[in-house]
Amino acid sequence: MITKMTKKKFKNKKIVNLIGIIMKKNLIIFSLLLFSSTLFSSNMNYEKKNVSSVEYIWMDRNINTNIHFEKEFYDVMFKQYIMVERFEYNSLPDELVQSFKTRIVFENKFSVNNIEKIIENSVLKKINKILNSNGNLKEQNISQQEFDNLQQISYFYLPFISKITQKKDSNNLYSSKIKGGIVWFKVLKDADGKIKLKHLSTIKSSGVGLSDKAETFTFGKFSKTVEAEKAAQFQAIQALLRNLGIKNKKIDEFKLTSTIIKKDNEFYANLGIKDGVHLDDGFDLVKFVTKKGQTKTKKVGFVRVCKSKNDYENKDSYSKLKQYSGPKITNDIFLQERPRIGIDMKIAGYYLMNFNIPQEFTYVEELNGNILNKNVVTAVGGSLDFSYNLASILGFSQSFLDVEFIYSQAEIEKNPLITNVDASIYSFYMGYSKKMSYRRFILNYGVSFGYDMFYLSGEYSQSEDTHDYQLTYGVSGVKAKVACEFMINPDLLLNFGVGYQYGFQPYEAKLKIDDEDIWVYSNEEITDNFTDLNMNFVSVNVGISYSLSIFKYNTFGSADGRKKY
Numbered sequence: 001m002i003t004k005m006t007k008k009k010f011k012n013k014k015i016v017n018l019i020g021i022i023m024k025k026n027l028i029i030f031s032l033l034l035f036s037s038t039l040f041s042s043n044m045n046y047e048k049k050n051v052s053s054v055e056y057i058w059m060d061r062n063i064n065t066n067i068h069f070e071k072e073f074y075d076v077m078f079k080q081y082i083m084v085e086r087f088e089y090n091s092l093p094d095e096l097v098q099s100f101k102t103r104i105v106f107e108n109k110f111s112v113n114n115i116e117k118i119i120e121n122s123v124l125k126k127i128n129k130i131l132n133s134n135g136n137l138k139e140q141n142i143s144q145q146e147f148d149n150l151q152q153i154s155y156f157y158l159p160f161i162s163k164i165t166q167k168k169d170s171n172n173l174y175s176s177k178i179k180g181g182i183v184w185f186k187v188l189k190d191a192d193g194k195i196k197l198k199h200l201s202t203i204k205s206s207g208v209g210l211s212d213k214a215e216t217f218t219f220g221k222f223s224k225t226v227e228a229e230k231a232a233q234f235q236a237i238q239a240l241l242r243n244l245g246i247k248n249k250k251i252d253e254f255k256l257t258s259t260i261i262k263k264d265n266e267f268y269a270n271l272g273i274k275d276g277v278h279l280d281d282g283f284d285l286v287k288f289v290t291k292k293g294q295t296k297t298k299k300v301g302f303v304r305v306c307k308s309k310n311d312y313e314n315k316d317s318y319s320k321l322k323q324y325s326g327p328k329i330t331n332d333i334f335l336q337e338r339p340r341i342g343i344d345m346k347i348a349g350y351y352l353m354n355f356n357i358p359q360e361f362t363y364v365e366e367l368n369g370n371i372l373n374k375n376v377v378t379a380v381g382g383s384l385d386f387s388y389n390l391a392s393i394l395g396f397s398q399s400f401l402d403v404e405f406i407y408s409q410a411e412i413e414k415n416p417l418i419t420n421v422d423a424s425i426y427s428f429y430m431g432y433s434k435k436m437s438y439r440r441f442i443l444n445y446g447v448s449f450g451y452d453m454f455y456l457s458g459e460y461s462q463s464e465d466t467h468d469y470q471l472t473y474g475v476s477g478v479k480a481k482v483a484c485e486f487m488i489n490p491d492l493l494l495n496f497g498v499g500y501q502y503g504f505q506p507y508e509a510k511l512k513i514d515d516e517d518i519w520v521y522s523n524e525e526i527t528d529n530f531t532d533l534n535m536n537f538v539s540v541n542v543g544i545s546y547s548l549s550i551f552k553y554n555t556f557g558s559a560d561g562r563k564k565y
Contacts, residue, residue, distance in 0.1 A: 044288070044334045046256045046275070051155040052090040054100040054123060058115075058160035061108055067164050070233050076222045077238050078159065080561065081245030082182070084276040086256065090149045093142060096123045112183055115158055116197050119185065127153075128194045156185040156197065162204075166233065176209040176232040178240050184251065201251050205243035208552045209235025219561040235554040242341060242557065243550040249276075249339040256283075256337040260329055261318060268318035269335055272309030277319060278392035279308040279565045280342075282490055282547075283335040285326045297336060301326015302490040306397045308565050322397075324487055325440055338490060340547050342392075343555060344400070346385040346495070348543025352408050352425065353378045355503075357454055358532045362471060366462060366513070371421070371471070373413045376454075379425050381408025383541065387433065388556040392563040398435035401556070402448055404428070410454070421458040427451070427501075429479050442485040444495065451476045452503065452535050470512040473526075475503040475535040483541075491547040503535035 059069065083089060099122040107114055127150050130140045137147055163179040181204035185197040211231035217224055217238075226234060248254060256275055261268040271277045285301035307320035323329065357376035364371060387400040406427035414421045431448020456471040483497030506526040511518040521529055 044257050044259055045270070046086065046258060048086060048088045049154055049254065050088045050090055050152045051157060052092055052153050053157055054092070054104075054119065055097050056101055056104060056158065058104070058110055058158060060110060060160075060162045063161070063164050067166055069161065069164060070230060070237060073217065073222075073224070073234050074237050074241070076219055077241040080219055081241045082159075082248060084245075085274045086254065086276055088152075090153055092123065092150075093146050095141070096126050099123060099126060110160060110162070112199050112202060115183060116185060116199060119156060119158075120197055123156075124195055124197065131195070132193070153195075154187050155200070156187065158183045164233075166229070168229070171212070172228070173210060173212045174229045174232040176236040177206065178233070178236040179204070179206045180240055180244075181205060182244060182248065186253075200253065203244055203247040203251070205240055205247060205550060206552050207236040207239030207241070207243065207554065209233060209237075209239065209554055211235060217558070235557065238557045238560075239552055239554040242554075242560065243552070246339045246341055246550055249337060256335075257286075258283075258335040260321070260333065260335060262329070267303070267321045267323070267329055269305075269321060270309075271319050271335075272311035272317070273564075274311045277305060277308065277337075278563055279305055279395065280389050280391040280397055281305045281308075282338040282340065283321070284338050284490070285323075285329065285333050286336045287332055288334065300333065301329075302338070302487075303335070304397075308392070310565070322437075323439070324437065324490070340491070340549055341551060342389040343548045343551060344385075344387040344389075344493075344545045345548055346383070346387065346543055346545035348383045348385070348495070348497075348541040350381045350383055350406055350408060351378070351540045352381070352537045353540075354538040355379075355536055356532060356534050357410070357473070358530065361473070361509075361530050361533055362456060364460070364469060364511070364513070365518075366467070367415070367417065367460060369415060369417075371415055371418050371456060371458065371460075371469070372423075373415055376410045376412055376423065379408035379410045381406060381425070383407075383543070385545070386555060387545070388559060390432075390559075392565050393559060395565040396434070398437070400433045400435070400446070401430075401559075402433050402446060403430050404448065404450070414458075415460075418458045418460050422456070424455045426453045426455065429477075429501075431479070433481075435485075440487040442487065442493070444481075444483040444485055444497070446481055448479045448481070449477070450479065451507075452501065452537070454535070467514055471510070473506065473509045473533070473535075475506045477501045477503045477535065477537075481539075485545075491549075493545045495541075495543055495545060497539075497541050499537075499539040499541075501535075501537040501539065503537075506533075506535075 103118050103122050130142055130150060133140050159182050161180040165177045167175045181202060183202050184200040186200045187195050188198050189195055209232040211228045214225055214227050215231040217234050258269045258271050283303050284299045285303060286297040286299055288295055289298050302324045303321040305319045306322040309317045309319040359370045359372045359375055362371035383404055383406040385402060385404045387402050390399045390401050391397050408425040410423040410425060412423045429448040429450030431446055433444055433446025436443045452475055454473040459466050459468055479499055479501040481497055481499035483495045485493045485495040487493055505523055509521045509526045
């Protein structure tokens, strides 16, 4: 006979068993979800791509044969910008390379289809024969290592040069322009196990070099001093390949992607210098969404590397990230690189004040009067700035080398007898700046050195004759500046800045009439003759800056070989 207590125990046991079954099922489901989540996350991490080349540069047949192409330097720059360590490079056996070169020399027209057919009918045909030789490597005259390498090939690339021009102007300035690119193919296997090619991408760009003197180019173990004509081509080659390196990283299959690691409320990535990731490199925060059976990325924010991983010295370290925009980082958000060349270009409107060009400074004896009827104390103009990110060289995040060109029109009241008056201020400054940020808001401050030149020109009539005059005044200076910036998007910043330029001892003041020097003063002579003259500027500027993806000139190119952080 079953007692009430026994029934209660039995009932409780059933409940316990039921709970146990539910927990087991949920544990299995949870484990599957966890496994699938881990699997999904691991697939988001970039895997090295195995690539091969036919060791050939296609040169367009219409290129002037009198122009010597500097292939040695091209190869150095190709390794610098293209052959980065995110790729595993597979050298092909000499026989395969020669079979391609033998066929390509008879090809007069460059097209992706033609190149694909030549690679398939020469290189791939032989590779398929080797891979299907049932392991008889001796008969194929190939080593086991070469056989294993051929099995790993995933991509082929072919660089090409489509145009080279070189010129020299009347001032002995050499200019060189080079156009070129890279054709990428992906290796696929058909139903019979044979490999074939599929066109992946063709990237193109150009580079321009200018030089009027001998220059020394140093990258790693390569160092060479060349005359101006070759230096111009070296500049063009580097600009071309720097641009192609950025475009290469933008190919979807070659973009670095990574999971984000959270530790102590800070975020890290297992990416480092070996992957081509340096201090201040930018990454989009992305989510992977599936639409109509296709997985696509959705950009939701932006981060920068604020502390880079040097995996040559410490393999267990990580790159630290700083978030600029986007939502709170969760497990379904990943990194995807946003490659840039590290140069920001800024255009701004300027208002200059607090300086003083006294009207007495513009006195012309022939006129028995001044060119200007009042002192010059304000000017309106604009600036073009270039900022090169020094972080990967110095090891300090958001550090910049600034080059600034300012052109302003002085606000003047001229003598009625004077015509065609031009009153301009030219400024050139170079210096260092640093940025501090909180999300989208950025504080930019720095110091720079340079010079300012006041230029006044025009015409006046005397005794029915017209005379030209030019009045110039130059001063060296130091400039302190501070700016507030707002990040509209990762590449575009809106900025508002103020600055103060202090003018040192003037170096020259000169008056010319009809190209003849009327008077020339320098240093102390200027202050003795024009006691109230000063070029101490207070400036206010509003502008936008844009982070360049490519730039056809080799600006700051020599610094790229010094990156180490």
